[in-house]
Amino acid sequence: MRESLQPADIDSSNADAGKTRKRPRPGERRLQILQVLAEMLQNPKGERVTTAALAAKIDVSEAALYRHFASKAQMFEGLISFIEQTVFGLINQINQKEESGxxxxxxxxxxLLFFAEKNPGMTRVLLGDALLQEDDRLQERITQVLDRVEASLKQALRIAQTQGGTWAQLGSDEVSIRAAMLMSFVLGRWHxxxxxGFKKLPTDASDVSLRLLLSE
Structure with a gap:
């Protein structure tokens, strides 16, 4: 199961690898830029990442960054796309595996708690902290992702409604309220x-908390 952004594997089959510096494969540099950006966002001080600092970290020019991304906003969109694809891919796996709502x-x-724990930099993107002073559409995009996650929780609770027990007695409004409450719990753990400074892990005692939140 893939939950963290990893660099592309480097091809070491070239016999002249020790003599000449290989050019990055197509897409490899782009992935490296996103990986380093995510790593820089893990700074506990939460300082804003500049393209100059990002370029220096990768040891390329700022112009080289813009050969792969039209703007800094596009780099953050790349991170959001990674979050979206990974999170909803995992949600689909969970839903296929579990019949119980x-x-x-x-x-x-x-x-969601484990994903944040494995990807501290991505947590700052999910919370919107890393998107402050960036393009407004990035905040809108991450809000849409979180709304979709809450909708997935609501759908799971609706399935639970049909499976008997106390949950079957909940009305549609109550299900929406419960889903919002669960999402607030996740956001609170992320915050x-x-x-x-990424020291208090979101998964700490999470089993007990979830048992209480999902008790009938």
Missing amino acids: LAQARGILQM RFARS
């Missing part, structure tokens, strides 16, 4: 993680 909800919540 409550098990689906629990799996989604655990995955706590980021504000602690």
Whole structure:
């Protein structure tokens, strides 16, 4: 299961690799830029990442960055796309594996906490912290991603409604309220993680918390 941004594998088959510097394969430099950007966002001080600092970290010119991305906003869109594809890919896996609505909800919540823990820089993107002073459309995009996650939780709880027990007695408004409450729990854990300099892990005692939140 892939939850963290990894660099492309480097091809070492070239016999002259030790003599000449190989050019990056297509897409390799682009992936490297996103990976280093995500790593720089892990700075506990939460300082804004500039393209100059990013270029220096990769040891290329700023002009080289813009050969792969038209703007800094496009770099952040690349990170958001990674988050979106990974999170919803995992949600689909959870839903296919679990028939119980409550098990689906629990799996989604655990995955969201674990994803943040494995990807501290991405947590700052999810919270919008890293998008401050950037293009406004980035905030709108990440809000849409979080709305879709909440909709997935709501759908899981609706399935739980059809499976008997106390959840079957909940009305549609109550299901929406519960889904929003669960999403608030996740956001709270993410904020706590980021504000602690990534020391207070979002998964700490999460089993107990989720048992209470999803109890009938």
